[in-house]
Amino acid sequence: MADERNPRPKQYQNHELVLRNRQSLEVNGVLNVESFDAQEFVLATHFGFLAVRGENLHIKTLNLENGFVAIEGLILDIGYFDEGVTPSEKAKGFFSKLFR
Incomplete structure (x- = not known):
């Protein structure tokens, strides 16, 4: 049965992140790769959008x-953001809080 925060059926909720030495990230439960470049990946997952930021990133x-x-x-x-917020807006909000 689905819960209120995530209405998807339980069999579709397998979502795992495995980070090794900040050099390798494996993600399960990915629906789509929304965008990517050498500094940022945005992945649509069963639990929302996942932004991965770094340097020299590649698939x-x-x-x-x-x-x-x-x-x-x-x-x-690595962070999640809501559907209505673009990755650049989320990053701007994060960095503006960081450098106050």
């Missing part, structure tokens, strides 16, 4: 049929 493995993405590079930040 090691992409299998959307199984909902799996592996990213390599120097990973500096």
Whole structure:
């Protein structure tokens, strides 16, 4: 049964992040890769949008049929954001709070 925060059926809620030495990130439960470049990946997951920021980021493995993405590079930040907020707005809000 689904809960109020996430109305998806339980069998579709497998979502895991595995970060190794800030150099390799494996993500399960990925629905789509919304955007990516060497500094940021935005992944649509069963639990919302996931932003991965870093340096020299690249896709090691992409299998959307199984909902799996592996990213390599120097990973500096991982965070979720709401659908109505763009990644750049979220980053701006985070950095403006950080450098007050």
